[in-house]
Amino acid sequence: xxxxxxxxxxxxxxxxxxxxxxxxxxxxxxxxxxxxxxxxxxxxxxxxxxxxxxxxxxxxxxxxxxxxxxxxxxxxxxxxxxxxxxxxxxxxxxxxxxxxxxxxxxxxxxxxxxxxxxxxxxxxxxxxxxxxxxxxxxxxxxxxxxxxxxxxxxxxxxxxxxxxxxxxxxxxxxxxxxxxxxxxxxxxxxxxxxxxxxxxxxxxxxxxxxxxxxxxxxxxxxxxxxxxxxxxxxxxxxxxxxxxxxxxxxxxxxxxxxxxxxxxxxxxxxxxxxxxxxxxxxxxxxxxxxxxxxxxxxxxxxxxxxxxxxxxxxxxxxxxxxxxxxxxxxxxxxxxxxxxxxxxxxxxxxxxxxxxxxxxxxxxxxxxxxxxxxxxxxxxxxxxxxxxxxxxxxxxxxxxxxxxxxxxxxxxxxxxxxxxxxxxxxxxxxxxxxxxxxxxxxxxxxxxxxxxxxxxxxxxxxxxxxxxxxxxxxxxxxxxxxxxxxxxxxxxxxxxxxxxxxxxxxxxxxxxxxxxxxxxxxxxxxxxxxxxxxxxxxxxxxxxxxxxxxxxxxxxxxxxxxxxxxxxxxxxxxxxxxxxxxxxxxxxxxxxxxxxxxxxxxxxxxxxxxxxxxxxxxxxxxxxxxxxxxxxxxxxxxxxxxxxxxxxxxxxxxxxxxxxxxxxxxxxxxxxxxxxxxxxxxxxxxxxxxxxxxxxxxxxxxxxxxxxxxxxxxxxxxxxxxxxxxxxxxxxxxxxxxxxxxxxxxxxxxxxxxxxxxxxxxxxxxxxxxxxxxxxxxxxxxxxxxxxxxxxxxxxxxxxxxxxxxxxxxxxxxxxxxxxxxxxxxxxxxxxxxxxxxxxxxxxxxxxx
DNA sequence: AGTCGCTGCGCG
DNA sequence: AAAGCGCGCAGCGACT
Numbered sequence: 001x002x003x004x005x006x007x008x009x010x011x012x013x014x015x016x017x018x019x020x021x022x023x024x025x026x027x028x029x030x031x032x033x034x035x036x037x038x039x040x041x042x043x044x045x046x047x048x049x050x051x052x053x054x055x056x057x058x059x060x061x062x063x064x065x066x067x068x069x070x071x072x073x074x075x076x077x078x079x080x081x082x083x084x085x086x087x088x089x090x091x092x093x094x095x096x097x098x099x100x101x102x103x104x105x106x107x108x109x110x111x112x113x114x115x116x117x118x119x120x121x122x123x124x125x126x127x128x129x130x131x132x133x134x135x136x137x138x139x140x141x142x143x144x145x146x147x148x149x150x151x152x153x154x155x156x157x158x159x160x161x162x163x164x165x166x167x168x169x170x171x172x173x174x175x176x177x178x179x180x181x182x183x184x185x186x187x188x189x190x191x192x193x194x195x196x197x198x199x200x201x202x203x204x205x206x207x208x209x210x211x212x213x214x215x216x217x218x219x220x221x222x223x224x225x226x227x228x229x230x231x232x233x234x235x236x237x238x239x240x241x242x243x244x245x246x247x248x249x250x251x252x253x254x255x256x257x258x259x260x261x262x263x264x265x266x267x268x269x270x271x272x273x274x275x276x277x278x279x280x281x282x283x284x285x286x287x288x289x290x291x292x293x294x295x296x297x298x299x300x301x302x303x304x305x306x307x308x309x310x311x312x313x314x315x316x317x318x319x320x321x322x323x324x325x326x327x328x329x330x331x332x333x334x335x336x337x338x339x340x341x342x343x344x345x346x347x348x349x350x351x352x353x354x355x356x357x358x359x360x361x362x363x364x365x366x367x368x369x370x371x372x373x374x375x376x377x378x379x380x381x382x383x384x385x386x387x388x389x390x391x392x393x394x395x396x397x398x399x400x401x402x403x404x405x406x407x408x409x410x411x412x413x414x415x416x417x418x419x420x421x422x423x424x425x426x427x428x429x430x431x432x433x434x435x436x437x438x439x440x441x442x443x444x445x446x447x448x449x450x451x452x453x454x455x456x457x458x459x460x461x462x463x464x465x466x467x468x469x470x471x472x473x474x475x476x477x478x479x480x481x482x483x484x485x486x487x488x489x490x491x492x493x494x495x496x497x498x499x500x501x502x503x504x505x506x507x508x509x510x511x512x513x514x515x516x517x518x519x520x521x522x523x524x525x526x527x528x529x530x531x532x533x534x535x536x537x538x539x540x541x542x543x544x545x546x547x548x549x550x551x552x553x554x555x556x557x558x559x560x561x562x563x564x565x566x567x568x569x570x571x572x573x574x575x576x577x578x579x580x581x582x583x584x585x586x587x588x589x590x591x592x593x594x595x596x597x598x599x600x601x602x603x604x605x606x607x608x609x610x611x612x613x614x615x616x617x618x619x620x621x622x623x624x625x626x627x628x629x630x631x632x633x634x635x636x637x638x639x640x641x642x643x644x645x646x647x648x649x650x651x652x653x654x655x656x657x658x659x660x661x662x663x664x665x666x667x668x669x670x671x672x673x674x675x676x677x678x679x680x681x682x683x684x685x686x687x688x689x690x691x692x693x694x695x696x697x698x699x700x701x702x703x704x705x706x707x708x709x710x711x712x713x714x715x716x717x718x719x720x721x722x723x724x725x726x727x728x729x730x731x732x733x734x735x736x737x738x739x740x741x742x743x744x745x746x747x748x749x750x751x752x753x754x755x756x757x758x759x760x761x762x763x764x765x766x767x768x769x770x771x772x773x774x775x776x777x778x779x780x781x782x783x784x785x786x787x788x789x790x791x792x793x794x795x796x797x798x799x800x801x802x803x804x805x806x807x808x809x810x811x812x813x814x815x816x817x818x819x820x821x822x823x824x825x826x827x828x829x830x831x832x833x834x835x836x837x838x839x840x841x842x843x844x845x846x847x848x849x
Numbered sequence: 850a851g852t853c854g855c856t857g858c859g860c861g
Numbered sequence: 862a863a864a865g866c867g868c869g870c871a872g873c874g875a876c877t
Contacts, residue, residue, distance in 0.1 A: 489872060491856060510857060512862065533858065536871055570867055572861085579869045582860035611861085611866095681865040690863075749866035756861090782861040782867090 017113055025117035033118035035103040035111075043071035048098035048126050055094045056206055057132035057169075058082075059123075061141040061176065062101040062111045073097040078178035082138070085196040087203050096130050098123060100145045110141060120145070124165040131167055134159075134206050136199075139176030146171050149369060154357035157198045157739075159205070161213035161373040170213050172202045190741045197728040197740070215373035222379060225404070226283040227396040230293040237298045240285045241305045243276070248313045250278040252343075254407030255317045257328055258399045260288075260388045264331040265554045271328055272387055273396055274306060275403030278315075284400035291392030307333045316341040318410045320364045320402070323565070326437040335441065338434045339769075345406055347433070348413040350566035351426050355739055362566065368405050371412050376405055425735040428758070429565065431765040436563035436573065438768055438776050443558030444580065445597040445788060447826075451542045454594065458535035465528045472521050474501045488528045497521060534584070538591045541578040552578045563780060565761075570753035571736040573761070573780060581781045589828050596826035600788050604830060605801055607760065607783040608818035614755045615680045616815045618732050621712025628815040629840075635672040639664070641705065642671060646698045679706055680713060681752070682745040720747050733812040734758040756783065759817075763805045775800060786827070794823060802836050806844040816840075818847075 017025065030036050030045055038044075046063050049072050058074065066076030074082060074097050101111040101119045111119075123145075127135070137143055140152045146162050149155060155173035162171040175198075180191045226243070228236050247253050254277035260270040270288035277283075285302060286292025293299035309315075310333055319325040322344035330338045349362045360366055365377040380398045387395050417423045469475055469488050474497050478486045481500075487493050494509045498517070506513050511529075514522040541552040542559065552559050559578060567574040575581045584591050596602065607613075616624045627634050647654035650667065657664050674691035683691075689699035707714045724730050724747055729737040732751025736758075742750070764785055767775040774797050779786040785805070789797050798821060805819045816838045824830030835847040 487873085491873075507862095508856080516862090529857075533871075537859070537869090541870090568867065572867065574868055576869060579860080582858090582869065584859060585861095588859090678865055683865050687864075743864090743866095745865050746867090753861095753867060784861080 017117065020114065022117055025114060026121050029118050029121060030103075033103070033115055035101070035105060035115050035118075038103075038106060041104060042068050044103045046071060046073060046099070046102045048096055048130075049073055050092045050096035051094060052096075052130065054096035054130055054132050055134070056090070056096075056203075057127060057130055057135045058095055058097045059135050059137045059142045059146070060097075060099040061139050062099050062108075063104040064108050064178075065104070067099075068104040073099050076178075077181060078138075078176065081177045081181060081192070082199075085192075085199050087200065090203055096126075096132065098126060100142050116141070116145060128165045128167045132169055133210055134170045134172055134202070135162070135164070136172045136174055136202060138174050139179065143171075143173050147173075147369070147373070148375075149173075151357070152176070154361050154366075157194075157201075157355075158353070158370055159202070160370055161215045163215045163373065168213050168215055170210050172198075174198055174202070190743075193725075194728065194740050213373075216368075218374070218379055221374060221376055221401055221404070222397070224282060225397055225400045226281065227393055227400065228283060228285045229291065229392050229396060230286050230298065233294065233298060236285075236293075237301050240283075240302050243281055243283050244305050244309050246281060247276065247278050247309065247315050250280065250315050252316045252318055252407055252410065253278045254282075254403035254405070254410075255319050255325060256399055256403040256406055257325055258289075258387050258395055259328060263560070264328050265556065265560065267555060270388075271332060273392075273399045275396070275399035275401075277400065277404035277407050282400050282404045284396035284403070286392055286396065289392045289395060290388065291395075307337070310337040310340065314341075316343060318343045318345060318406045320345045320367075320406045320409070322347065322433050323437050323440075323562075326434060327440060330434075330437060330441055335438060338437060342430075342433075343410055344430065344433060345409040345413060347429055347566055348410070348417060348426060351422055351429060351736070352413060352416055352420070353739065354566070354569060354737070356569070364402060364405060364409075367409055367413075371409060372405075376401055422735070422737075428735070428762075431769075432565045432573075432761050435761065435765040435768040436565055436780075439563055439764075439778065439780065440560045442773065442776050442778055443554065443556075443560045444595055444778050445558055445600075446542050446553060446594055447596045448544070448557065450594045450596070450826075451539060454539045454591065455535070455543060455547075458531055458539060461531050462528070462535065465524060465531060469521075469524045469528060472524060474519070474521050477501055488525055489532065494525060530588075534588055534591060537578075538583060539594070542594055568753075569738050570750050570757070571734065572753050572757045572782060575780075580779050583827075592828035593826040595788075595828075597788055599791060601791050601794050602786065602788055602824050602827045602830060603794055603798060603801075603833075604784055604786040604822050605805055606820045606822075607756075607805070608820050608835065610756050610759065610783045610817075611752055612677065612680065613815045613817065614752045615713060617755060617812055618751055619710075619713045619716035620814060621710050621716070623709055624713065625815055633668075635668050635676055638676055638706070639668045639671040642675065642692070642694075642702060643667075645702060646694055649692065649694055675702070675706075679703065679710075682717065682748040717748055720751070733810065758810075759808055759813075760785070762808065762810075766807075767801060767804050770800070770804075775804075802844065806836060806838045807842070 025032065036044060046067065060073060063073060064076045067073055100123060101115050102122070105111050105115065135146060137146055140150065143149055143152050143155060146164060147160055152173055152175060156175050158173065160171045160173070162169065175191065175195050177195065180188055180195055183191055228240050230236050256275040258272045260268065260272055263269065272289040273284055273286045275284040287299065287303060310329060319342065322342055326338045345367065346362050349367055355361065365375055368374050368376045379401060380394065382390055382394050382398055417426050466488065469486070475486045478493065478497055478501065491509055498504045498506055498509060502517070502519055504517065511526065514526050540548050543551050544553060545551050554560055561575045561577050561580045564574045564576065613628060616628055626632070642649060643654050643657060650657050652663060657667065670692065675688055678688060678691065685699040685703040686696055688703065689696045692699065720730055721744065724740065724742060729739045730742060730747050730750050731737045732755055734751070734754040736754045738750040760780065760783060764777050764780055767777065774789060774793065777785040778788050785801070787797065787801065802819055802821070806817050808817060819836045821833045822830035823833045836844050837847050838844045
């Protein structure tokens with residue numbers, strides 16, 4: 001759909017300087033610049049404009065038509081838009097304006113690398129003389145010019161310390177206003193809002209007084225790194241032990257592992273090396289790198305000392321992507337070492353700014369550019385995917401520098417968390433990391449007999465359908481016309497059949513389209529898709545490595561999906577490898593029966609209607625809140641209201657509804673799913689009309705009454721939107737923030753999902769913190785915690801889980817919570833086994849067995 | 850050979 | 862036949 005684009009991103013290949021050296025271009029300047037040989041320019045080699053000693057230096061790409069005409073930078077439509085959003089007090093006496101290239105390129109094209117380099121010395125000199133506290137740069141071109149970074153959409157809204165010639169200052173990357181002006185109008189307004197907000201915050205930061213910018217040099221990054229490679233035998237052991245013991249007196253230590261394999265569960269998984277960095281030392285030593293210790297006892301002595309450090313040192317350990325270090329530490333040195341003091345710089349970065357940027361904006365390298373102006377990965381020439389084979393000293397140096405920068409990042413990020421009132425959010429988030437890691441370590445048992453049965457069945461079914469498809473008339477026509485075999489997995493092939501052979505004129509070929517096509521071809525394709533989807537997504541990932549290289553099965557017969565805590569925009573977890581959160585539950589639910597363990601029961605606990613309850617918590621709507629306490633069925637109410645307003649909605653006749661309870665339930669469910677919940681989550685009357693299949697004016701009338709009744713919810717919707725316009729983000733009780741751009745419906749959804757996740761993860765963490773492994777969930781699926789327990793223990797353990805899931809201490813919980821239990825021999829076929837609800841005094845009771 | 854975006858479809 | 866939101870994965874096809 002792409003309501004919001006990822007932002008302007010122009011790929012930057014290697015710069016083509018036409019074979020001319022940088023030195024030549026810099027020396028030649030305007031005299032050799034191709035732009036100077038154009039005709040019809042009114043103001044080539046345009047001079048900078050504004051204050052001689054400005055606070056802020058406004059840097060654009062190049063003059064446009066208007067600029068060339070008037071002889072001043074930033075005076076075209078883009079400049080007008082920019083000025084419109086500038087605070088009044090920022091007059092030209094505090095600003096200086098210039099472009100990376102001072103002569104207009106033809107047709108407003110991007111300036112070429114050669115042109116940029118010819119101009120560079122004059123711009124640098126001007127910035128050196130102007131000595132601004134900050135440069136506000138607009139678009140990709142100045143960003144790359146000043147920082148060598150690409151992709152402005154990743155940088156927009158952040159700030160980077162930069163060195164320009166001899167001058168060091170802060171660089172604020174902004175979108176280019178002309179890019180925003182050229183977006184389709186709906187996107188344009190939203191991005192203009194983001195742009196204005198960034199500009200406002202940037203001026204505010206300058207006004208408040210920026211901290212001293214420090215740009216780290218490669219020399220500084222590498223200075224005093226002690227690499228102990230093990231070649232010195234006893235002496236090296238002694239030195240490592242000495243260094244580790246030195247850390248006990250330090251408050252903090254950066255910590256980083258290099259490993260063979262991503263995860264510790266395989267026979268050949270190894271920690272290759274450990275990097276540690278404190279105020280006084282930065283060092284790395286090998287553990288199982290093949291170029292490391294020559295004698296096992298040396299290796300073991302060092303590992304012993306390191307393990308003692310993990311358990312006993314008062315030092316707080318700082319990692320980047322802590323879940324990784326936790327999983328390796330917990331598996332290698334025992335699960336208890338991961339609840340000693342740890343910090344995670346990736347989580348800090350995510351809480352400070354969760355905007356994704358293709359997942360790159362929270363990498364250690366990116367953050368080192370952001371905070372220290374130095375891309376630390378560029379310091380090393382190393383095959384990162386093959387550290388096992390890389391020279392041990394290279395690995396160790398790389399490892400130590402990473403540890404150093406984990407620690408370096410911790411301080412400014414913690415400062416910003418405090419400044420923004422987000423420290424509590426960070427602390428609450430940090431409980432998730434050991435919790436999720438321990439769930440990963442525990443794993444999910446898979447029954448290989450069941451897996452083999454499914455594989456056989458799906459393989460046979462797939463072959464049969466393929467044969468059927470090949471025999472269909474249109475498929476044979478396809479082969480004749482195209483001279484190539486028909487691939488039922490290829491949507492272009494399917495589209496060809498639908499549009500060129502069956503003459504349908506459809507824009508896509510998804511399920512809803514194919515269902516309407518009468519021809520047997522469509523039915524066959526749907527069956528083919530169903531079989532291949534289920535087979536490859538839910539069976540192959542469980543097969544042994546001997547049968548499927550890409551399996552997610554671990555050698556001990558368990559799967560261990562990652563439960564990631566800094567991946568979603570809404571602070572839910574996400575799951576991958578395989579995704580445990582999307583296994584079929586209705587049709588084809590039997591696929592879940594692959595998860596089972598002999599002598600054990602699968603026991604699931606769902607929070608009932610958690611998101612609807614979250615709406616009550618966020619909106620505090622009195623009618624909704626009261627309905628939860630009184631077990632009042634609002635859906636029945638609204639079914640009746642709709643029938644009174646529009647009897648024709650009941651195809652079977654409104655009268656039969658009163659006498660047929662099953663029919664009533666059907667329409668009640670439709671009301672719930674097509675009117676009540678969508679409206680809670682921001683659906684408009686026209687959408688509701690479409691879902692329900694009723695006229696627009698009826699839906700509007702219905703909505704008027706609905707919002708009359710649930711005014712608290714409507715007010716909450718409005719409040720959230722108004723807050724967003726002020727702050728540029730949306731938040732809720734959880735305190736987690738989602739930054740703009742945000743569409744109106746995302747605005748409503750984000751706090752709901754965050755609160756939901758907080759409640760579930762808090763319960764999961766409290767259970768985990770109890771200690772015994774039985775209370776560590778095997779799975780977490782948004783509103784569901786699932787455990788696999790010995791049959792005879794189910795009652796005993798259940799009681800604890802229900803107690804903890806219902807014992808929530810947040811003071812914003814204003815409705816009862818409900819937990820529904822189900823129990824089965826496998827994950828697929830479970831029986832309901834009790835519904836439990838909190839009372840006002842915090843105790844709970846069982847509603848029904 | 851690996852990356853990337855797209856489509857389609859599974860879940861909450 | 863299509864816009865309440867949030868995810869991950871397989872396969873394809875275009876690209877390097």
